[in-house]
Amino acid sequence: MAITEVRWHARAGQGAVTAAKVLAEATMAQGEYVQAFPEYGPERMGAPLRAYNRISDKPLTMHCQVTDPNVVIVVDSSLLGTQDVTEGTPEDAVFLVNTAHSPEEIAEKLGRPVDRVVTVDATQISIDCLGRPIPNTPLLGALSRATGLVGLDVLLEDLAVNLKKKFPEKIVQGNIASVERAYKEVKGI
Amino acid sequence: MSNLKNWKELTPGAVIEEAGNAAEYVTGGWRTYRPVLDEEKCIHCLTCWISCPDTAVIVRDEKMTGFDYDHCKGCGVCADVCPKKVQAISMEQEGK
Amino acid sequence: MGQRVAMTGNIAVANAMRQINPDVCAAYPITPSTEIMQQFSSFVADGLVKTVLVPAESEHSAMSACIGAAGAGGRVMTATSSQGLALMWEMLFIAAGNRLPIVLAMANRALSAPINIHGDTSDAMGARDSGWIQIFSENAQEAYDNLIQAVRIAEHLDVRLPVMVGMDGFIISHSIESMELLEDEAVRDFVGEYIPNRPLLDIQNPRTYGPLDLQDYYIEHKRQEYEAMKNAKSVILEVARDFSDRFGREYGLFESYRLDDAEVAIVVLNSAAGTVKTVIDALRADGVKAGLLKPRIFRPFPADEIAAALSGVKAVCVMDRADGVNAVGGPLFPEFRSALYDSNPRPMMINKVFGLGGRDLGLHHVREVFAELQTIAETGKIETLAEYITVRN
Numbered sequence: 001m002a003i004t005e006v007r008w009h010a011r012a013g014q015g016a017v018t019a020a021k022v023l024a025e026a027t028m029a030q031g032e033y034v035q036a037f038p039e040y041g042p043e044r045m046g047a048p049l050r051a052y053n054r055i056s057d058k059p060l061t062m063h064c065q066v067t068d069p070n071v072v073i074v075v076d077s078s079l080l081g082t083q084d085v086t087e088g089t090p091e092d093a094v095f096l097v098n099t100a101h102s103p104e105e106i107a108e109k110l111g112r113p114v115d116r117v118v119t120v121d122a123t124q125i126s127i128d129c130l131g132r133p134i135p136n137t138p139l140l141g142a143l144s145r146a147t148g149l150v151g152l153d154v155l156l157e158d159l160a161v162n163l164k165k166k167f168p169e170k171i172v173q174g175n176i177a178s179v180e181r182a183y184k185e186v187k188g189i
Numbered sequence: 190m191s192n193l194k195n196w197k198e199l200t201p202g203a204v205i206e207e208a209g210n211a212a213e214y215v216t217g218g219w220r221t222y223r224p225v226l227d228e229e230k231c232i233h234c235l236t237c238w239i240s241c242p243d244t245a246v247i248v249r250d251e252k253m254t255g256f257d258y259d260h261c262k263g264c265g266v267c268a269d270v271c272p273k274k275v276q277a278i279s280m281e282q283e284g285k
Numbered sequence: 286m287g288q289r290v291a292m293t294g295n296i297a298v299a300n301a302m303r304q305i306n307p308d309v310c311a312a313y314p315i316t317p318s319t320e321i322m323q324q325f326s327s328f329v330a331d332g333l334v335k336t337v338l339v340p341a342e343s344e345h346s347a348m349s350a351c352i353g354a355a356g357a358g359g360r361v362m363t364a365t366s367s368q369g370l371a372l373m374w375e376m377l378f379i380a381a382g383n384r385l386p387i388v389l390a391m392a393n394r395a396l397s398a399p400i401n402i403h404g405d406t407s408d409a410m411g412a413r414d415s416g417w418i419q420i421f422s423e424n425a426q427e428a429y430d431n432l433i434q435a436v437r438i439a440e441h442l443d444v445r446l447p448v449m450v451g452m453d454g455f456i457i458s459h460s461i462e463s464m465e466l467l468e469d470e471a472v473r474d475f476v477g478e479y480i481p482n483r484p485l486l487d488i489q490n491p492r493t494y495g496p497l498d499l500q501d502y503y504i505e506h507k508r509q510e511y512e513a514m515k516n517a518k519s520v521i522l523e524v525a526r527d528f529s530d531r532f533g534r535e536y537g538l539f540e541s542y543r544l545d546d547a548e549v550a551i552v553v554l555n556s557a558a559g560t561v562k563t564v565i566d567a568l569r570a571d572g573v574k575a576g577l578l579k580p581r582i583f584r585p586f587p588a589d590e591i592a593a594a595l596s597g598v599k600a601v602c603v604m605d606r607a608d609g610v611n612a613v614g615g616p617l618f619p620e621f622r623s624a625l626y627d628s629n630p631r632p633m634m635i636n637k638v639f640g641l642g643g644r645d646l647g648l649h650h651v652r653e654v655f656a657e658l659q660t661i662a663e664t665g666k667i668e669t670l671a672e673y674i675t676v677r678n
Contacts, residue, residue: 021461024291028463034291037460040402061559063424063456065645196505201445201513202384203498203506204483208491 004149005066006053009085010075013045015136019075020051022140026150026158027055035060048083055149071147074098075122075135077106086110096146096186098122098135103188118146118188122178125185129178130171141179142186152183212260216243220263222280226255230277237267237278287465287532294425294457297464298364298390298450299324301432303334304472307388308359308479311339311350315369316402317454318392322364344369348376348387355385356494358484360436363387366454367394370408374415380447381416381510383494386439387447389417390432393555394454395642403643404453406554407607409583410616416510418448418517419584421554423540426464428452430534431581433467436476437524443516445482453556453606455643467532475531514585521582538587540579541594543569547576549658550595550632552621553604554580557639557646564651575655580617588624595621596628599662602654606640614638614671633661636671644675 006023010016017038024036035054041047052066068088074080077099085095093116097106100121107114120142122135129138137159144152156176163172200206233253238246245261247254256267268278292300299321302310310329312322329338339354341347344365355361365373370391380387393409395401409419420435422428428450435448452458467475483492498506518538525536542562544550551561558579568575578594578601595601603622605615613619614636625631637654640646654674661667 021291024461024463028289028291032463034463035460036291037456040455040459060462061423062563062648063453063460063556063559064647067647193501194505196508196512199502199505199509200483201506201509202382202494203496203502204383205493205496206483206490208493 003054003056003060004071004147005069006055006071006073006149007066007069008051008053008073008075009079009083010049010051010136011045011079012047012049014075015134016049016051016073016075019073019136019140020053022137022155022158022162023053023143023150024055025162026140026155027053029154029158030151032057033060039065048079069093071096071143071149073139073143075139077101080106080109086112092116094118094147096120096139096143098139100124114188118142118186120182120186122182125178125181129181130174137175138178138182141182144179145183145186146189152179155179215259216262217259220258220261220283222263222265223258223283224256224261224263224265224267224278225281226253227277227279230275232272232275232277234272234275236270236272240266240270242266286471287467289463290466291461291463292425292466293320293459293461294422294428294452295320295392295459296324297425297429297466298432298452299328300466301429301472302362302390303328304467304469305360305362305433305436305476306334306473307336307362309337309339309351309354309361310363311341311347311354311361312363312365313341313344313347313369315344315366317394317404317458318364318366318369318390320458321390321392325364344372345376348373348380351387352376352380352383352385355380355387356383356484357486358481360440360479361385361387362390364390364392366392367396367402367408370412370449371396374412377412377415377417377447379495382506384445384510384513385447386436386445388432388435388439389447389449390428391449391451392454392458393451401642402454404456404458404556405606405641405643406451406453407641409449409451410607410609412449413584413616416446416514417584418444418446418514418521418582420448420450420582421580422450422452422457423556423558423579424457424464425452425460425462426534428457429464429466430528430532430536433472433475434521434524434528434536437527438517438521440479441516441520441524442482444513444520446510446513446517451555456556471531475528517585518582518587536581538580538582538590539594540577540581542577542579544576544578544594544598546574548574548599548662549655550576550578550598550601551604551651551654551658552578552580552595552601552617554583554606554617557604557606560646560648561651564648564655568652568655573655573659583617586620586624588620591621591624592628595625595632596630598632600658601632601634602637602658603634604637604639604654606638608638608641608673618671633665633667635661635667635669637674638671639673639675646675650675
C-alpha cells in the first residue's frame with residue numbers, strides 16, 4: 001500500500017488547514033482515500049502550526065500523527081529560521097517552499113539535495129491574482145506540478161465547485177488563475 | 190410486602206399510570222387528635238382551607254363544610270389558624 | 286447509493302442528526318464536540334430540520350431539558366464532551382432510571398485537572414455505570430453509522446435506555462476523512478417514526494414520572510433496568526443486521542480483526558484500534574499471528590462473546606485510554622480479565638494505559654506491545670501486569 005504523507009508548515013490564519021482540506025477533497029475526487037488533520041495547539045493568529053494529509057489508494061486505518069512525511073509544504077518561508085521543517089523526513093522527501101528564492105538557495109538552507117526542493121512565489125502570485133497575500137491556494141497548483149499527487153484538472157474542478165458556494169465569481173476566477181500560474185511558475189522541477 | 194407487584198409487573202421507569210392515586214392512600218388512621226367544626230361559629234374565612242397540608246378541609250360553594258377524615262392526619266394547623274375571635278375548630282382526642 | 290465525502294467526525298455526526306431530525310435538542314457547547322451543535326444549529330436555522338433547539342446554560346440543564354422533553358414524548362438528542370458529560374452525571378442516572386431513550390453524541394476528551402482538551406475516554410469511563418448504553422467508534426464513518434443505529438436501539442420497547450455514542454476528540458472529531466453519507470430518505474426510513482411510550486403530553490391519560498421509590502419498589506425498578514440492559518445486546522445485533530442489509534456495513538458487539546487464529550492480541554477502543562490494524566497487517570506479513578478485538582459496545586458488556594473470542598489467544602494486552610486511578614490499571618482491564626476467568630484455555634493478560642490527554646499512540650508503540658505479548662506467549666511469564674506507556678519515564 002502506497003501512502004503519501006504531507007506536512008504543512010504555516011502560521012495560524014494563513015489557510016493551511018483549508019488547503020489541507022482542499023487537497024483531501026481533490027484527491028478523494030481522484031478516487032483515493034484521504035485524511036486531513038491539523039495539529040491543534042494554541043490557536044492564535046501568527047503562531048506556527050502544522051497540518052497533515054494522508055493519501056492512499058487503499059483505506060487508511062491508522063490514526064497516529066504523521067512523523068516522517070514524504071512531502072513538506074512550507075507556506076511561510078519565514079518559518080525556515082524558527083521551525084525544523086526537515087524533522088523526521090526521509091532523505092528523498094520533497095520540499096515545496098513558498099519563496100521568491102531559488103531551489104538552490106533553499107536546498108542549501110535545508111541541507112537537502114537540490115533535486116528534492118521546489119519553490120514558488122505563491123505570495124506574489126496571490127497578490128497579483130487576488131489582491132491579497134493568501135498563498136495556500138496557489139501552493140496547491142505548485143504541489144500538483146511538483147508531485148503529481150493531485151491532477152490540475154481535478155484541483156481546478158474542486159475549487160470551482162467549493163469556492164462558488166461561498167464566494168463571488170471574481171474571487172473564484174482569481175483563485176483558479178493563481179493555481180494555474182503557480183503550476184506554470186514552480187521552479188526546480 | 191407480599192401483595193406488591195414484582196419487577197415484571199411494574200411499569201418501566203417507575204411511571205405511575207393512575208394520575209392522582211395518592212388519594213387512594215388513606216392516612217386518616219395516623220391521627221391522635223381530630224379537628225371538629227362548630228358550624229355555628231364558622232365565618233367561612235377559609236384560612237383553614239389554604240393552610241391544610243393534606244387538602245383535607247372540604248369546601249362547597251365557598252363554604253367550609255367539614256373535614257376529609259380519610260386524609261386528615263390531625264396536625265391541628267386548622268385549629269391554630271382559626272381566628273382567635275372565632276375559634277370554630279377544636280381538637281378532640283381520638284377514641285374518646 | 287450514498288455520497289462519498291471528506292468530512293470531520295463532528296460534521297458527519299451533525300449530518301446524522303440532521304437526517305434523524307429529532308424533536309428536541311438541548312445542549313451546551315464544549316470542545317471538542319462544539320462543532321456538532323454549531324453545525325446542527327445551522328441546519329435548524331436553515332429550516333432543514335423541525336427540531337426545537339434549546340441552548341441551555343449548562344450541561345446539567347441541557348440533560349435536564351432532554352429528560353423533560355423525552356418524558357413529554359419527544360425524540361431527543363444532545364452532544365457533549367469531558368467536563369460537560371461530568372456535569373451531566375447526576376442527570377444521566379435519571380435519564381436511564383426513567384427509561385428515556387435519549388441519544389447523546391460524545392467527542393471523547395480527557396477530564397481536568399490538569400485542563401486538557403484532547404482525546405481520551407476518561408469522560409465516558411466516568412459514565413460507564415450510569416445505566417446508559419455505550420457505543421464507541423473508530424472513525425467518522427462509524428460515529429455516523431453508530432449514531433443512526435443508536436436511535437433504534439434506545440427506542441426499542443425491550444430496551445428504552447439512553448445511548449451515548451463516542452468517538453475520539455480531535456483525532457476523529459476534527460480530522461477530515463473519506464466516508465459515505467447515506468441518503469436522507471434512507472436514514473429516515475431506517476430510524477422510522479418515533480412512537481412515544483407513556484408520554485406526559487398524552488393529556489387524555491395523565492401520569493406521573495419520577496415518583497419517590499423506597500425500599501418497597503426501588504430494587505424492582507433497578508431489576509427492570511438490568512433486564513433492559515441485558516435485552517439491549519440482542520437488539521443491538523438486530524439493528525446492526527438491518528443496517529447491514531440496507532447499507533452494507535457490518536457491525537457487531539465488537540470487531541474481531543484477524544483474531545480467529547491469533548496468538549497475540551490487543552483490545553482497544555476507538556481510533557487507536559485503526560492504528561493497531563495497520564501494525565497487525567505488517568506483522569501478519571512477517572508471519573506473526575497478531576489480532577485485534579475492538580469493543581464497539583462497552584455497555585452492555587458482552588462478557589460471554591468476548592470470552593469466546595479471546596479464549597484461544599495466548600497473550601492479550603488490554604489497552605486503556607483512561608485510568609481509573611485504582612493503582613492497578615485502566616477501567617477496561619478488570620472487566621476483560623474477569624470475562625475470561627472461567628475460560629479454558631484462557632490467555633495471559635496485561636494492561637497498558639496510553640494516550641491520555643491526546644498523547645499520540647504511534648505505530649512503534651503498538652509494535653512494542655505486540656513484541657512484549659510474543660515474549661509472554663513464548664515464556665509464559667508476565668514481567669509487568671499493568672503500566673503506563675507513551676509516557677516519559
